[in-house]
Amino acid sequence: MIEQDLATVRLALSPNVARSEVGAFFIRITWVLRSLEEGSVDEPYEEVWSDRNGIDAAFYVEDDLVGVHYLTLEAQPGKRIESLVGRVRAGLNVLDSLDVVTWVREASTLEERAVAAGHLGLATESPDSAVIAAFRELLLGESIDSVVRKAALVSSAYAAWEELDGVLSAVASSDPDREVRAVARRVLRSVRRSR
Structure with a gap:
């Protein structure tokens, strides 16, 4: 090319x-x-x-x-x-971002919610308040399964928005699941290096 x-x-x-x-x-x-x-x-x-x-x-x-x-x-x-x-x-x-945010909120199974979470970082090129709120809900919500949180973390690397750094830092330091904390630390390091 x-x-x-x-x-x-x-x-x-x-x-x-x-x-x-x-x-x-x-x-x-x-x-x-x-x-x-x-x-x-x-x-x-x-x-x-x-x-x-x-x-x-x-x-x-x-x-x-x-x-x-x-x-x-x-x-x-x-x-x-x-x-x-x-x-x-x-x-x-x-x-688009509205499609994915709606999908995240309406997902009826754990698997469907994890796949929807995986699409969040791809849904829009620039920071979108609804997408950021959905990330916050998926990553910091009390009843969110670790599989969904990990999918949302990996997806957040696609977005790599500074607006997500605070949420990623909170997950990296205080998520109840050790593996989720480790993924959050890797994603945060990766997105900061890519900027």
Whole structure:
């Protein structure tokens, strides 16, 4: 792909979007599959698609650690990236922050809530008060299972917002589960290094 300043947008896909649907979408818009990494227990599955000129790109990722599938789009800033985002939203089931916050609150099983929690950090690119409140509820709520808290912690690394540092610090120092505290410390170190 050609090196230049590109805008980047990450979009969380609904869990019901199959890998084959993503591929079919990019084939429909005449993009080319440039690489494929099968992934492993520790590494996510990834496909890299680009337009025929090799300028715009889409990175499709299945991160089974937290049960999320998402796209990271790269294109020229302005109308080019906006157009690409619009095409993806029209062609695939993309979640926004309201979708995910509602899903977190309405999840009826532990597994469903953990998967919803895993999507929170992907739901919006910039700090969103509803998403931050949902993180706070999932990470500091008294009746939240440790599986859900760990999924929310890993998801918070995708967001990497300074606005979550206080919540992450509180979890790292006072969560009742030793493993959750350790995950919170790792996430907090990681997001601070990435800024």
